[in-house]
Amino acid sequence: MAMKKEQRSEETKRSIIAAAAKLFAARGYESVSIREIAKEAGCSHTTIYIYFEDKEALLHALSMQPLEELHSALTVAAQAKELTPSEQLQRINRLFIQFCLEHRSMYTVFFEAKSIRVDEQSPQLAINELRNQMFATLMGALQRYLDIEEGEALLRCSRTYFYMLRGIIGTYALSEESQESIINRLSDTFDDAFEALLLGLKIQLGKGAM
Structure with missing residues (x-):
């Protein structure tokens, strides 16, 4: 009996998460209420609070x-x-692009909902701490490639680099083409784009423009 109750509890929890994912993807995190998630999940809004403290949870x-x-x-x-x-940067690019194309309906939720600045020192939310750790990983790889010290120039270069990643993802966010097809068709083009960007960053750094 206890096992069945636990099973029903897990099923309810999964249905709530699935409902939230569906609504967040369709309308954005900020636009969706707990009551709307409950309606989509087929439960009361009070039931959601049994499993999740709030929408951030x-x-x-x-x-x-x-x-x-x-x-x-x-x-x-x-x-x-x-x-x-x-090569490290190239692998990072491909991993990030592949992940985002696989999860394109959830991309804005994963990376933008309740987001903060990438140079925020003490994020309150665990998701923002994780996001900033990923940005720091990218920044470290870029620092090794550009061979520059930590500081404002590196942060600017890293933001510029991330904008390129974001632009690629945004281009195909609503595309019906499969992730596999996009990668197979355009991976060389993506590599060329980043190579050109890195060359430009090196030139700017050499001129003291950043």
């Missing part, structure tokens, strides 16, 4: 595991001693 339940897996993969790429700094 739902955001964490949805996002933390996939983002932790991405962060782990990015860290491995950034620390791969058999790769040159250029």
Whole structure:
């Protein structure tokens, strides 16, 4: 009997998470209320509070595991001693783009909901701490490639680099083309775009423009 009750509890929890994911993806995190999630999940809004303290807790339940897996993969790429700094960045690019295309309906939820500045020192939310750790991983790889010290120039370069990643993802956010097809068709183009960007960053740094 207790096992059945526990099973029903897990099913309810999963249905709440699935409902939140559906609504967040369709309308955005900020636009969705707990009552709307409850209606979609087929339960009362008070039931949601049995499992989740608030909407932020739902955001964490949805996002933390996939983002932790991405962060782990990015860290491995950034620390791969058999790769040159250029190859480390290339692997990071491909991992990030592939992940975001696989989760394109949830991209804005994963990376934008309740987000803060990337140079925020003490994020209050665990998801923002994780996001900033991923940005720091990218920044570290870029620092090794550009061979520059920590500071404002590195932060600017890293933001510029991330804007490129965001632009690629945004281009295909609403595309019906599969992630596999996009990667197979355009991975060389993406590599060329980042190579041009890195060349431009090096030129600007050499001129003292950043």
